Amino acid sequence: MKKLLLIAITLMFVSSGLNAKWWIFGKSKDPVNIKYLYINNISSDEAGSKIKVFKKSLQNQMLVLKGKVKSGKGEIGSIRITLNNKETWTDAKFAKDGSFNYSFKPEIGKTYIMFLEAMDTSGKTNNVDETRKEIIVSDEDPLKEVKKALDEMFLAYKTEKIKKFMAYVSNDFLGDSVMLERAVRDDFNALSNIRMRYVINNISAGSKGRIFVSIKYNRMVFVNKTGASSTDSGNTEMVFENKEGKLQLYSMKRPLIFGLSDADNVATGTVIGETEELIITNTGEVSTGGTISNSKTLTGSKTNDGNDLLSYNFSDDATYSESGNAPGDVTKIINGDIAFYTFHIISSTPNNTKIKYFPGKNINTLTSAEVTNLSGYTTTITNPSSTTGNTYGVYSGGEYHAIEIVSFSAPFPPYTVTFKVKSF
Amino acid sequence: MKNILLSAATLCLFTLNISATNEIHGSNEFSVNYNNLDGPSKASSSLTQGARYLENFNLYGNGLKNSWNYNYSFGLKATDDKKNDVKTFSLTNLNSRITNNIHTLTTGDVFESFTRYSLGSPLKGLSYNLSPKNKTSLEITALHGIAYPRWDSFWGDAEVKTVKRTATGIRAKKILTDEIEAGFNYVFTKDTDRQNSSDGLYDAKTYSFDFEYDPMPGLTVNAERAQSDSDYSSSAGTTYSSSKGHATRIEAIGDGYPSRVVMEYENASPDFISLLGSAVSDRRKFKSSWRYNYSKKTTMNWSFLWYRNNLDSQLTSTTRSWKPQMGIAIKRIFPKRRYSFVDFYYKFDRQYGSGQSSSNHYFTTSYRDRFGEIDNTTNLGYSLYKVESGVRKSNELTFNISFNSTHDLKNCTLRPSVNLGVWRSKDELTFDTDNMYDYSLGLGMEVPAINITSQINFGQNILQKESGTNSKKFFANLSTYYRPSAMKNLQSTFFVRAGFNDFSYTTTSQNFRETAITMGINSEF
Numbered sequence A: 001m002k003k004l005l006l007i008a009i010t011l012m013f014v015s016s017g018l019n020a021k022w023w024i025f026g027k028s029k030d031p032v033n034i035k036y037l038y039i040n041n042i043s044s045d046e047a048g049s050k051i052k053v054f055k056k057s058l059q060n061q062m063l064v065l066k067g068k069v070k071s072g073k074g075e076i077g078s079i080r081i082t083l084n085n086k087e088t089w090t091d092a093k094f095a096k097d098g099s100f101n102y103s104f105k106p107e108i109g110k111t112y113i114m115f116l117e118a119m120d121t122s123g124k125t126n127n128v129d130e131t132r133k134e135i136i137v138s139d140e141d142p143l144k145e146v147k148k149a150l151d152e153m154f155l156a157y158k159t160e161k162i163k164k165f166m167a168y169v170s171n172d173f174l175g176d177s178v179m180l181e182r183a184v185r186d187d188f189n190a191l192s193n194i195r196m197r198y199v200i201n202n203i204s205a206g207s208k209g210r211i212f213v214s215i216k217y218n219r220m221v222f223v224n225k226t227g228a229s230s231t232d233s234g235n236t237e238m239v240f241e242n243k244e245g246k247l248q249l250y251s252m253k254r255p256l257i258f259g260l261s262d263a264d265n266v267a268t269g270t271v272i273g274e275t276e277e278l279i280i281t282n283t284g285e286v287s288t289g290g291t292i293s294n295s296k297t298l299t300g301s302k303t304n305d306g307n308d309l310l311s312y313n314f315s316d317d318a319t320y321s322e323s324g325n326a327p328g329d330v331t332k333i334i335n336g337d338i339a340f341y342t343f344h345i346i347s348s349t350p351n352n353t354k355i356k357y358f359p360g361k362n363i364n365t366l367t368s369a370e371v372t373n374l375s376g377y378t379t380t381i382t383n384p385s386s387t388t389g390n391t392y393g394v395y396s397g398g399e400y401h402a403i404e405i406v407s408f409s410a411p412f413p414p415y416t417v418t419f420k421v422k423s424f
Numbered sequence B: 001m002k003n004i005l006l007s008a009a010t011l012c013l014f015t016l017n018i019s020a021t022n023e024i025h026g027s028n029e030f031s032v033n034y035n036n037l038d039g040p041s042k043a044s045s046s047l048t049q050g051a052r053y054l055e056n057f058n059l060y061g062n063g064l065k066n067s068w069n070y071n072y073s074f075g076l077k078a079t080d081d082k083k084n085d086v087k088t089f090s091l092t093n094l095n096s097r098i099t100n101n102i103h104t105l106t107t108g109d110v111f112e113s114f115t116r117y118s119l120g121s122p123l124k125g126l127s128y129n130l131s132p133k134n135k136t137s138l139e140i141t142a143l144h145g146i147a148y149p150r151w152d153s154f155w156g157d158a159e160v161k162t163v164k165r166t167a168t169g170i171r172a173k174k175i176l177t178d179e180i181e182a183g184f185n186y187v188f189t190k191d192t193d194r195q196n197s198s199d200g201l202y203d204a205k206t207y208s209f210d211f212e213y214d215p216m217p218g219l220t221v222n223a224e225r226a227q228s229d230s231d232y233s234s235s236a237g238t239t240y241s242s243s244k245g246h247a248t249r250i251e252a253i254g255d256g257y258p259s260r261v262v263m264e265y266e267n268a269s270p271d272f273i274s275l276l277g278s279a280v281s282d283r284r285k286f287k288s289s290w291r292y293n294y295s296k297k298t299t300m301n302w303s304f305l306w307y308r309n310n311l312d313s314q315l316t317s318t319t320r321s322w323k324p325q326m327g328i329a330i331k332r333i334f335p336k337r338r339y340s341f342v343d344f345y346y347k348f349d350r351q352y353g354s355g356q357s358s359s360n361h362y363f364t365t366s367y368r369d370r371f372g373e374i375d376n377t378t379n380l381g382y383s384l385y386k387v388e389s390g391v392r393k394s395n396e397l398t399f400n401i402s403f404n405s406t407h408d409l410k411n412c413t414l415r416p417s418v419n420l421g422v423w424r425s426k427d428e429l430t431f432d433t434d435n436m437y438d439y440s441l442g443l444g445m446e447v448p449a450i451n452i453t454s455q456i457n458f459g460q461n462i463l464q465k466e467s468g469t470n471s472k473k474f475f476a477n478l479s480t481y482y483r484p485s486a487m488k489n490l491q492s493t494f495f496v497r498a499g500f501n502d503f504s505y506t507t508t509s510q511n512f513r514e515t516a517i518t519m520g521i522n523s524e525f
Helices: A002-017 A142-158 A162-166 A177-190 A260-266 B002-017
Strands: A032-039 A050-054 A063-071 A076-082 A099-104 A111-120 A133-138 A191-205 A210-223 A229-243 A246-252 A296-299 A308-313 A318-323 A338-341 A344-347 A354-357 A391-396 A399-408 A416-423 B023-038 B050-065 B068-079 B089-099 B103-110 B123-130 B139-146 B164-175 B180-192 B201-216 B219-233 B241-256 B259-268 B283-293 B298-308 B320-331 B341-353 B356-371 B374-388 B392-405 B413-427 B432-447 B452-464 B471-482 B493-505 B512-524
Touching: A032 A111, A032 B201, A050 A142, A063 A076, A063 A111, A142 A162, A142 A191, A142 A210, A142 A246, A162 A177, A177 A191, A177 A260, A177 B298, A177 B320, A177 B374, A177 B392, A191 B068, A191 B103, A191 B452, B050 B089
Parallel strands: A050 A133, A191 B089
Antiparallel strands: A032 A063, A063 A099, A076 A111, A111 A133, A191 A210, A210 A229, A229 A246, A296 A416, A308 A318, A308 A338, A338 A344, A354 A391, A391 A399, A399 A416, B023 B050, B023 B512, B050 B068, B068 B089, B089 B103, B103 B123, B123 B139, B139 B164, B164 B180, B180 B201, B201 B219, B219 B241, B241 B259, B259 B283, B283 B298, B298 B320, B320 B341, B341 B356, B356 B374, B374 B392, B392 B413, B413 B432, B432 B452, B452 B471, B471 B493, B493 B512
């Protein structure tokens, strides 16, 4: 933390002392410059070169430009604004400190080409061309705009047009646009005949021009690797932001509808109550994993032998009470994939099961990438298997699962173990 | 719950009645859909057999009373198709807002974005914002509500019920100087109403401090530091366990022609929890990108992303990833060809640790041009996947080419299009080579005199696998939109959409067909 603060403070001092814009390789700074500009409360820096303003967001039907300009040495002498590509200019009212306010009643549907010119008392001006913004005032409501953006994204994804798809993803995408672009490209290599449709559950327009939408989706895909189809449906949530004159994707939650090849990195959060999702593994196959079961409780019926085992089979969700001879005697598990024994959790040799302990993880935070990596999997894990909250990866029958211990009555029989299962 | 609904409804009614000068707008879309599923594997379809309807209604209004602006909106949805929604009737949005540009009160669907780590999710509740006229004064936003994913979660049955996540938050922001603004954020969430015994419940607090610094025009530095303090119960009957985590993010953006440079550093500890914000825990990340406009025709892009996990050595091993990429885009690459455009990208993915190692390479190039009246786009991609050891080793080639044109005739405009594509995958572990070929033809038509637009597409996709089941999918789609002049005031559009999909496999028990027809009307007032 101290180091980070030190870095931040150093960066602030160093950058403030620079005489040139280092990132443009030696270009000199302008004598008059714009500190900030808000167009109808949308930051012009964040919005890009095009800004779409919804009629609904106008104040008294007026579009308001607020900002502040600063001169290197002298005072600001004039601020002018053009809305028709420099054909005509209008003076804006400004205060001594350079802050200004300009409002006009826009024509709905019209595109305004705006430039701003600020001049100090010595006659020096800002770089006017850098202030160019296209302002469009739309009478469409945000719901329609969201539907339009979603329709375009769904179409681009279904027809596997990566550039069209990424045109609707913000550079500020929280899951990282670089990761999403690669994940979607991998989706296109892994899938074909993508068919998806959605219905909006909930929509909410908020601050910073962002719009939240919750949708119910239905999807059918063909998996190139296997040639089989896969169908799923669920509820997911996305946030869009107003950028470059349109709504662009800002964040997505799990279950994902785009970027299934890298769900752990692309998504930020999981929709409450949604536990099932489709993902693409690193072998290009589809896994309909992620279903967290209700807690399962296994109770042993054999109480006369301290070596009894409680075993569980993932494929048919069956539990068994079996006789073992010793903690390491995994060959005694005949029916189940895994078994619980005193302080141990052991795997079945006949079923070629492997297990791995993930300290510090629970079933919600354990990722598919972690579970599906076979490194470190073993046949027996001793203490602390009985500890509540311990979470394990299980590989059995070619499938991956995670289990989290809810309670375990070890060390003395009859055992009772309760745990949750998530399949990947 | 009652309080939220009451306040939202009261404010809605209040805003409807405070002035006669308000504006009210609405939109309605009603459609009837008929699906016919056929074939031995028709259960594979994602459609519902038979006739179903879908109705969406939205109303929003705004107005002015004295110095107070207000607006409100609500939406309703009805459907009998369980694949569209488990509920027949549902409320899609309910919101009202009243402001005098200093005080703003919002109720119903409230979506305030504080910062990345503290709050970026909507609530159903209320929020208050104080933005003093003097921009250097303290700006305060406070909110309270429930993070239910839908309104039905309040009153619906088990199929729409979820854990109840109640949240309270406050943000205080102040412009300190012309160059610096800073904010403090606090969000408290409490989960109750476990629906399944396996539902995990959190009690979590997130504190964060953020600032933005603009030392010179075009350069912005922003940063956030957050602390989380959470208690978690993994399932019914289990006691809460406590954890504390932290996250830090610093970003510098330099934006001025001819370059845009972004550098970002992020560190989120394994125990950092952000239930209403956004963070990937157990992640240290560095990212940089540089876009350089070499000339008006040529743009170059570089970016580099690196990240790792296991920050507290809580795992047995660490996974590290790095992803560089570079690209170039050239407009008018052939000086005499005005519409010629080419781009080329190379991307590399490297991940290693925890007993695995993968290195994937991606090469893509595309060329666009116009030949006479025909626009052409050609894309070529080559991907090399290698996941050690012996998990995956394959290369994939994708190629597609499309031709589009526009022809203005006497009364209509025609837009024909042709798409051809090939995908070839060679698995070097199984020595299998799979091929996929697809084509599609389309024709768009616009008849402005009678306000009709229409589009028809059909095509086929053929997958040939060296091992496994081959398949063919044929599709045909038609959509027509008609906007009658007689209903101009309502801005109504009638639409018909029809689709046919035939999926056939070498294993015929997998075959199925879908026929779908949708008719509807969309109106705005």
